[in-house]
Amino acid sequence: MIKAPSLQNDYAFIFSGDPALVLPEDPEQRKHALDVARETGNWQPLLGQGDPPTVFTLRPLKGSEYDWWAGECARQRLVNAEAAALVVRLALVKVDNFGAHKVERVKVDGISLAKVDIIDAIYAEAGGAGRAVILEIADEVIDRATKAPRPKS
Amino acid sequence: MQTQSEAQRQMLGCGFAPQPEEARRKFVSFWDGGSLPNYKGPKMTVCPGYSTQLPEVIETVRAHRHWSKGAWGVRDLGAPLTLAIEIFEGAANEFQSWSMTSESEGGGRRER
Numbered sequence: 001m002i003k004a005p006s007l008q009n010d011y012a013f014i015f016s017g018d019p020a021l022v023l024p025e026d027p028e029q030r031k032h033a034l035d036v037a038r039e040t041g042n043w044q045p046l047l048g049q050g051d052p053p054t055v056f057t058l059r060p061l062k063g064s065e066y067d068w069w070a071g072e073c074a075r076q077r078l079v080n081a082e083a084a085a086l087v088v089r090l091a092l093v094k095v096d097n098f099g100a101h102k103v104e105r106v107k108v109d110g111i112s113l114a115k116v117d118i119i120d121a122i123y124a125e126a127g128g129a130g131r132a133v134i135l136e137i138a139d140e141v142i143d144r145a146t147k148a149p150r151p152k153s
Numbered sequence: 154m155q156t157q158s159e160a161q162r163q164m165l166g167c168g169f170a171p172q173p174e175e176a177r178r179k180f181v182s183f184w185d186g187g188s189l190p191n192y193k194g195p196k197m198t199v200c201p202g203y204s205t206q207l208p209e210v211i212e213t214v215r216a217h218r219h220w221s222k223g224a225w226g227v228r229d230l231g232a233p234l235t236l237a238i239e240i241f242e243g244a245a246n247e248f249q250s251w252s253m254t255s256e257s258e259g260g261g262r263r264e265r
Contacts, residue, residue, distance in 0.1 A: 004208035007234040008216075039207050060233055148236045149213075152204050 001096075002055055004041040007149065010093055013056045013140055014043060015126075015133045020053035021046045039152055056137060057094035061145040065090055068111050081131065084138035089113040091141040099125065157202055169200045192251070192261060213237040 002012040014021065016034055023030045023046060037043045047053065061069070069090055073083045092114045094103050101121040103114045123130035143150075162170040166181040204210055217238045219225045227235050254260020 007209050007212055007237055008231055039209070041208055060231060063232060144233060148240065149209060149233065152199050152207060152210075 002041060002043060003057060005039060006060075007144075008060065010057050010059045012041065013038075013058050013137060014053045015056075015129070015136055017129050017132060018053040020048060020051055022048040052097045054098045055096040056092060057096070058091040058137065058141060059093050061087075061090055061141060065111060066145045068109065081134070084134050085116075085119045086113075087141050088134055088137045089116065089119065091137070092118060101125070157206075162200075162202060165202060167200055167202050209237065213241050217241055 002014075003010055005011050014037075016023070016030075021043075023033055033046060037046055043053070069083075069087050072078065072086060076082075078086065090111070090113045092103055093105070095101060095118065098121070101118060103118050105112050105114050107113075119134065122133050126133050157165070157167075159170055163172040164181070171177075172181075213234065216225065216230060216234055220230065220238055221242075230238070250260075252261045255262045255264050257264065
């Protein structure tokens with residue numbers, strides 16, 4: 001099930017390059033179609049006839065979790081890819097239509113986050129697009145944690 | 154969540170989907186945020202029928218209702234929803250102020 005967008009509860013996220021999506025070629029129309037689907041939670045118009053898309057269920061970060069992530073980035077001197085993977089692990093609670101892979105969460109320093117296995121699974125399953133998937137999810141999570149709600153499309 | 158059909162939008166007076174001139178009814182005034190009398194604010198870029206049906210907007214309006222009665226505080230809501238309520242509250246106050254000000258003073262209230 002695709003969860004509706006929410007400012008407070010878990011919400012669904014689909015990677016823009018998911019092969020299940022049929023998007024316009026024109027970059028502007030493509031961005032608009034994605035923005036509308038992400039704002040309304042209605043992905044139906046973008047779905048093709050084949051397999052369903054991989055749906056990542058994310059949760060908004062609490063202030064303390066965001067602070068911990070920023071602290072870890074500084075303490076451990078994380079490079080961009082590591083920082084992105086860590087923030088994805090903080091937000092990711094579930095993944096659907098992703099083979100046998102499941103999200104398991106553990107606690108580190110009292111902070112709950114997904115096991116690193118799911119990041120490896122994304123790299124393994126998405127092939128060359130793995131890094132783009134992680135970065136796109138990370139962008140969404142950080143934007144939601146640090147910025148005011150976006151103007152709508 | 155389904156968006157309104159073209160016919161429904163025309164029936165509701167959506168300024169972004171106006172009916173053909175010959176089919177217009179007098180009691181429907183088409184509104185796109187810039188067609189209100191004496192309105193001098195920025196023209197809307199999003200159809201109100203679209204934005205008011207968005208899950209996050211509905212969530213904000215419902216949370217605002219409870220927040221305004223003191224039932225929910227910032228701790229219950231979290232930062233993103235609190236920000237959304239503040240934006241909504243500001244916009245609602247701005248509109249209310251405009252609609253209560255008479256046309257001669259630059260507002261939207263019609264003088265009889």
